[in-house]
Amino acid sequence: xxxxxxxxxxxxxxxxxxxxxxxxxxxxxxxxxxxxxxxxxxxxxxxxxxxxxxxxxxxxxxxxxxxxxxxxxxxxxxxxxxxxxxxxxxxxxxxxxxxxxxxxxxxxxxxxxxxxxxxxxxxxxxxxxxxxxxxxxxxxxxxxxxxxxxxxxxxxxxxxxxxxxxxxxxxxxxxxxxxxxxxxxxxxxxxxxxxxxxxxxxxxxxxxxxxxxxxxxxxxxxxxxxxxxxxxxxxxxxxxxxxxxxxxxxxxxxxxxxxxxxxxxxxxxxxxxxxxxxxxxxxxxxxxxxx
Amino acid sequence: xxxxxxxxxxxxxxxxxxxxxxxxxxxxxxxxxxxxxxxxxxxxxxxxxxxxxxxxxxxxxxxxxxxxxxxxxxxxxxxxxxxxxxxxxxxxxxxxxxxxxxxxxxxxxxxxxxxxxxxxxxxxxxxxxxxxxxxxxxxxxxxxxxxxxxxxxxxxxxxxxxxxxxxxxxxxxxxxxxxxxxxxxxxxxxxxxxxxxxxxxxxxxxxxxxxxxxxxxxxxxxxxxxxxxxxx
Numbered sequence: 149x150x151x152x153x154x155x156x157x158x159x160x161x162x163x164x165x166x167x168x169x170x171x172x173x174x175x176x177x178x179x180x181x182x183x184x185x186x187x188x189x190x191x192x193x194x195x196x197x198x199x200x201x202x203x204x205x206x207x208x209x210x211x212x213x214x215x216x217x218x219x220x221x222x223x224x225x226x227x228x229x230x231x232x233x234x235x236x237x238x239x240x241x242x243x244x245x246x247x248x249x250x251x252x253x254x255x256x257x258x259x260x261x262x263x264x265x266x267x268x269x270x271x272x273x274x275x276x277x278x279x280x281x282x283x284x285x286x287x288x289x290x291x292x293x294x295x296x297x298x299x300x301x302x303x304x305x306x307x308x309x310x311x312x313x314x315x316x317x318x319x320x321x322x323x324x325x326x327x328x329x330x331x332x333x334x335x336x337x338x339x340x341x342x343x344x345x346x347x348x349x350x351x352x353x354x355x356x357x358x359x360x361x362x363x364x365x366x367x368x369x370x371x372x373x374x375x376x377x378x379x380x381x382x383x384x385x386x387x388x389x390x391x392x393x394x395x396x397x398x399x400x401x402x403x404x405x406x407x408x409x410x411x412x413x414x415x416x417x418x419x420x421x422x423x424x425x426x427x428x429x430x431x432x433x434x435x436x437x438x439x
Numbered sequence: 440x441x442x443x444x445x446x447x448x449x450x451x452x453x454x455x456x457x458x459x460x461x462x463x464x465x466x467x468x469x470x471x472x473x474x475x476x477x478x479x480x481x482x483x484x485x486x487x488x489x490x491x492x493x494x495x496x497x498x499x500x501x502x503x504x505x506x507x508x509x510x511x512x513x514x515x516x517x518x519x520x521x522x523x524x525x526x527x528x529x530x531x532x533x534x535x536x537x538x539x540x541x542x543x544x545x546x547x548x549x550x551x552x553x554x555x556x557x558x559x560x561x562x563x564x565x566x567x568x569x570x571x572x573x574x575x576x577x578x579x580x581x582x583x584x585x586x587x588x589x590x591x592x593x594x595x596x597x598x599x600x601x602x603x604x605x606x607x608x609x610x611x612x613x614x615x616x617x618x619x620x621x622x623x624x625x626x627x628x629x630x631x632x633x634x635x636x637x638x639x640x641x642x643x644x645x646x647x648x649x650x651x652x653x654x655x656x657x658x659x660x661x662x663x664x665x666x667x668x669x670x671x
Contacts, residue, residue, distance in 0.1 A: 312543060318531045319540045326527035329489060331515030331544035331589060 149283050151405065156286060158401035162377075162394030163294030164359065167352035168370050169377035169389045170301060171345030177384050178321050178341040179235055181242045185249035187371030189346050190353030192253050193219050194362050197354045198266050208268035208358055216350045223346030224339040231342065232335050236324075250367065257364035268357040293355050297390065300348055305386050317341060376419040382429025391431060395422075440503055442467040442624050443488070443519075443593055448497035450480075450487045457483040459648045460497070465593065470615065470625045472635040472656070475645035476668060481628045482524050484645065485595045488626075489521035490514045501593070516544045518592035524601075524628075526582040528570040535566035537581055541588030548590025549621045555584040558617055576607030583614065593624045600631055612638060632664070646670050 172186045183189075196218065197211040206214075226249075234241040273292070277285045308314035316337055320327040324334045356362060356370070373396060381392025396415050403414020422430065443465040450458040458480050465471050475481050487495040490511040499507040501519055511521070529537055538552055556563035559580040565573065570581055579599065586594055599615075600608040608631070615625065615638060629635035636642060636656040644652040644667040652659070652667030665671065 312539070315532060315536050315540050316543055318536075319529045322529040322531050323527055325491065326523060326529065327540075328511040329491060329515070329521050329523055329527070330540050330585065331512050331520075332540070333512045 151402070153284055154401045154405040155398055156284065157290070158398030159394050160286060160290035160294045160397070161401060162390070162397030163290070163297035164352065164355055164393070165373050165377045165396050166297045166301065166390040166393030167293070167355065168349060168374040169381075169393055170297075170304065170386065171348040171352075172371075172374045173378045173383065173386070173389050174304070174348075175341050175345045176378075178317050179324075179338050180239065181231060181235065182239055182246070183345070184243055184246040184371065185253060185367070186246075186345075186349060186374060187369065188250045188253040188367030189219065189223075190349045190356065190370050191362055191364065191367045192257065193346075193350035193353035194268065194357035195257055195261050195266070195364075197268055197357060198261070201268060208270050208354060209273075211268075212351060212354055215354060216347050219350035220343040220347040223342035223344075227339040227342035228335065232338050235338070254364050254367065261364065263363060265361040265363045266357065267361045268354065270358050274358050289358060293359070296351065296355070297393070300351070301386050301390050304344070304348075308386070313337075313340065373415070376415065379429055380419055380422045382432035385429070385431040388429055388431030392429065395430070441465060441500075442469075442502060443626075444498075444500040444503075445488065446498040448484070448487060448495060448499065450483050450492045450495040452483075452492075457492075457648050458487060458495070461645070461648070461650055463643055463650065463653070465624060465626060467592075467624055468619070468622060469640045470619055470627065470638060472639035472642040473626060473628045473645060474630075474632050474635065474642060474668065475651075479645040480648040481645055482597055483648075485521055485597050485626065485628055486523075489519060489595055491521065491523075512544075515589050515591075516546065518546060518590070519595070520586045520589045520591035520593070521595040522582045522586040522597060522599075524597040526578045528573070528578050528581055528585075530569060530571040532570055533567050534562055534570050534573065534581060537570040537585050538562065538588050541585035542590075544589060546590040550587040550590050552588070555587050558587075558614055559584050574607075576603045576611070579603065579607075579611060580614070583611070583618075587618065587623070591623060593626065594618070596625060596627045599627055599629055600634065608634065632668070644668055 168190060172183060175181050175183060193215050196215045197208050200206050200211040200214050201208055231242060234245055274289045276288045278288060279285045308317055316332045319330065320332055320334050320337050328334055377392035377396050378389055380395050381388030395418060399418035400411040400415040404411030441464045446462045447460040448458055449460055461484060473481050473484060483492060486492045488499065490509050497507060501517055506514060506517060532540060538555055561577050562581055562584055573581060583596060599611055627635055639656055642654060642656050643650055646667060
């Protein structure tokens with residue numbers, strides 16, 4: 149039963165990882181941009197929520213309503229002002245600039261919020277659990293996280309598959325020059341993609357902050373897990389990203405069950421195994437994403 | 440008044456100058472052919488008109504309004520649409536989605552999904568397949584249909600028949616007639632001179648990035664055309 153428990157907890161943890169991974173996957177898919185500051189943006193969102201909680205004594209779940217639009221606006225602005233100039237010159241310029249963002253965000257957070265670790269307290273839900281019988285119990289909060297991940301991924305899938313904006317995302321991903329000839333403003337669309345990416349990772353960051361403690365330097369680990377989830381699931385497949393998150397989450401919880409120190413390591417090993425055996429991921433879509 | 444008026448248009452790719460002061464006029468409802476040898480600047484001319492050549496110089500007016508220097512996505516909104524060389528069908532989109540992307544700007548006009556599908560029935564029959572599954576000629580129909588979905592006042596069609604089977608070319612030319620019947624003005628770049636001159640009201644021949652001859656096809660002699668085309 150303990151093993152079943154580990155798997156169930158892993159699946160729910162996978163929902164959180166999928167939330168981290170979705171935005172990363174989206175902007176890579178739309179504009180071939182690798183955002184090395186993705187994890188740091190999530191931690192920035194968590195600190196913004198912590199600040200809102202401290203100033204207005206909000207519930208951190210309510211702070212979502214404040215922080216998510218703020219992060220979306222930040223994403224649109226950064227894309228418009230900085231990142232869009234880097235596109236079409238290969239992957240490296242964006243990697244260097246977003247690495248710079250990562251350093252700036254971490255040091256900014258250290259300066260503004262000190263090196264103390266924090267946690268967001270939503271007032272009880274984080275410890276409440278639902279008994280499934282047989283000694284199994286799942287926490288309400290991990291369940292909520294998983295449900296939110298499924299809803300967001302489903303919503304994003306609908307947006308990309310069935311709306312004019314989604315078609316434009318795919319068109320600009322295929323061929324930005326041809327998309328412009330169809331009347332698509334690539335810069336605006338890229339801004340929207342980055343806004344969506346940071347909005348989703350803001351949700352992930354705040355959920356992370358409720359689940360566990362975080363410090364100014366928690367971002368890069370999150371980035372690594374997000375990358376692993378994306379690669380395991382298969383680039384360009386949103387549901388694959390969820391599966392990738394789940395595989396990573398289960399590997400980590402089962403590994404930790406084997407020995408408390410092995411959780412993260414097992415996750416990395418499973419990631420490496422997928423990379424060796426199925427380099428295009430478990431759910432590579434019919435269309436290949438040319439990196 | 441001309442629908443499109445171009446004066447002294449020059450275009451560059453880096454240090455290389457591709458167009459040298461091209462001037463042309465297109466009246467509403469006309470079908471104008473642009474012919475010329477390889478490298479004469481036909482494609483560059485259309486791309487520059489569509490806002491896809493950065494740094495092009497010269498005056499371009501659409502219905503009396505200066506549109507020089509505007510980017511492609513804005514020009515589409517004003518009704519100036521290019522069907523690009525090589526068709527540039529979006530591979531991740533189905534046939535129908537490719538058409539719908541054409542309507543992204545939502546310009547009102549006679550062309551709708553149903554109307555385009557009636558013009559090219561194959562695009563309805565294969566609407567759920569990836570756009571790039573179609574044959575070359577069908578992809579050209581899709582590219583033209585996608586351009587029409589933007590409800591252009593002026594549709595620029597580059598290399599309309601290049602590499603296509605004669606039957607397909609015939610169908611595409613029949614479609615041009617139907618498109619004109621809706622009041623859409625056309626500039627068509629074509630390698631197959633006799634084909635396009637049979638339907639065009641006026642023709643511009645380009646040579647080495649400049650207009651070498653302009654006129655009404657019926658009144659131009661063979662020798663005159665050959666001279667303008669080859670520079671003999």
